Amino acid sequence: MNKSYISLLLLALPFGIINAQQSKTNQFADLSVNAGKSQGTAALSYVYNWKLGKKKKWEAGLGLRLTGYAGTKRDFTTAPGRLARSTTIPFVIVFAGQETQNWDTLTVQRPLVGLLNLSANFGYALSSNWSLGFNIDLIGFSVGRKSSAILTSNGVTRNEPLAKPAVFNLLLTGDNDLGSLNSEFFLRYKLSPQWSIRAVYQFYFAEYKTNTVLQTAPDGTMVDRFRNKANLFGLGISYHFNKP
Amino acid sequence: MKRVFYFIISIALVSASCNKQNQAPETRLDEKVDTAGNAALLQYAGRFVNGPYGSAMGSAKIYQLGNTRFILALDSVSISNGPDLHVYLSKEVQPLNFIDLGRLKSTNGNQLYEISGMPDFSAYKYALIHCQQYNHLFGSAALKK
Numbered sequence: 001m002n003k004s005y006i007s008l009l010l011l012a013l014p015f016g017i018i019n020a021q022q023s024k025t026n027q028f029a030d031l032s033v034n035a036g037k038s039q040g041t042a043a044l045s046y047v048y049n050w051k052l053g054k055k056k057k058w059e060a061g062l063g064l065r066l067t068g069y070a071g072t073k074r075d076f077t078t079a080p081g082r083l084a085r086s087t088t089i090p091f092v093i094v095f096a097g098q099e100t101q102n103w104d105t106l107t108v109q110r111p112l113v114g115l116l117n118l119s120a121n122f123g124y125a126l127s128s129n130w131s132l133g134f135n136i137d138l139i140g141f142s143v144g145r146k147s148s149a150i151l152t153s154n155g156v157t158r159n160e161p162l163a164k165p166a167v168f169n170l171l172l173t174g175d176n177d178l179g180s181l182n183s184e185f186f187l188r189y190k191l192s193p194q195w196s197i198r199a200v201y202q203f204y205f206a207e208y209k210t211n212t213v214l215q216t217a218p219d220g221t222m223v224d225r226f227r228n229k230a231n232l233f234g235l236g237i238s239y240h241f242n243k244p
Numbered sequence: 245m246k247r248v249f250y251f252i253i254s255i256a257l258v259s260a261s262c263n264k265q266n267q268a269p270e271t272r273l274d275e276k277v278d279t280a281g282n283a284a285l286l287q288y289a290g291r292f293v294n295g296p297y298g299s300a301m302g303s304a305k306i307y308q309l310g311n312t313r314f315i316l317a318l319d320s321v322s323i324s325n326g327p328d329l330h331v332y333l334s335k336e337v338q339p340l341n342f343i344d345l346g347r348l349k350s351t352n353g354n355q356l357y358e359i360s361g362m363p364d365f366s367a368y369k370y371a372l373i374h375c376q377q378y379n380h381l382f383g384s385a386a387l388k389k
Contacts, residue, residue, distance in 0.1 A: 073377065109377045148379030150344075155361075159340050161379055213340075 034234030300383020
């Protein structure tokens with residue numbers, strides 16, 4: 001599903017650039033704060049969207065997003081797509097069956113990740129004040145502190161004192177993804193030409209890697225990548241640089 | 245850029261609704277194994293010594309009840325309080341391979357912990373009081389026959 005959005009963006013961009021010469025763009029800075037059970041994020045982003053279509057109801061563009069993620073005692077499960085899902089075919093993997101018998105759990109005691117990613121952004125204006133939107137991180141990098149963690153593997157628990165965030169982030173759809181990626185569905189309400197607020201549902205991937213303790217997968221390979229998928233809800237506020 | 249990063253992280257930390265430094269209860273407990281009539285056999289025992297991040301006094305004992313049931317008894321313990329304290333049976337003093345018996349019920353008194361499965365006590369030879377969240381050892385007892 002994620003890849004279909006990228007394809008849409010790639011198709012839309014040339015059209016958007018041509019259109020931008022005739023019409024307006026939507027450039028804005030946004031701050032959003034989202035929280036779930038024992039975890040949360042805050043994200044600061046800059047987005048440059050081109051308005052598309054005859055009525056300019058659609059918009060698409062790129063952005064740069066800085067996300068901070070923190071939590072307490074979060075469970076990360078086996079990350080590689082070939083172990084986590086029944087297929088690794090792009091797109092299909094999103095809906096593929098979960099191979100839970102291959103999963104081990106890494107409980108990271110105090111996860112803390114900062115990530116800077118390029119993002120794809122899409123929107124549709126429902127009316128002059130209301131709009132819907134979606135955005136997703138494409139590529140970037142993460143930094144974060146080491147944290148102790150506990151790997152639970154077939155009922156055996158082992159300590160991993162040096163778990164750390166995966167550095168490289170890349171959208172490859174579903175469990176093929178690498179690293180930490182942020183995505184949001186949102187409903188926006190325009191307060192004024194410059195300011196708008198958003199109600200946000202956030203789907204956040206965080207990936208940690210182990211150093212001293214590895215999972216022995218059923219196929220005999222050693223696994224050091226573990227992923228946490230967080231469903232978060234929150235609010236955002238945007239400042240628009242150009243009057244629509 | 246650095247300030248922005250720390251600002252974002254700070255907001256994330258607040259929104260993560262961090263648990264309080266969830267310390268163990270300090271109410272004195274008096275849980276005891278019924279040793280009358282050979283119902284429980286003492287198999288291993290050891291005295292706690294302080295860890296690098298806390299103090300622990302008292303003793304740890306493993307009792308066998310019947311053929312397959314084992315219990316870890318902490319006798320007359322006094323443990324300095326800390327966040328997220330757990331009781332481990334571990335192969336090492338600094339836990340790498342361990343069995344988590346659960347959160348410490350209290351920092352004082354007598355308390356019992358069920359040991360699930362049939363671990364090899366010659367390998368899991370340490371009882372530990374361990375702060376799980378920060379990976380800090382508060383106390384250890386070497387268990388011997």
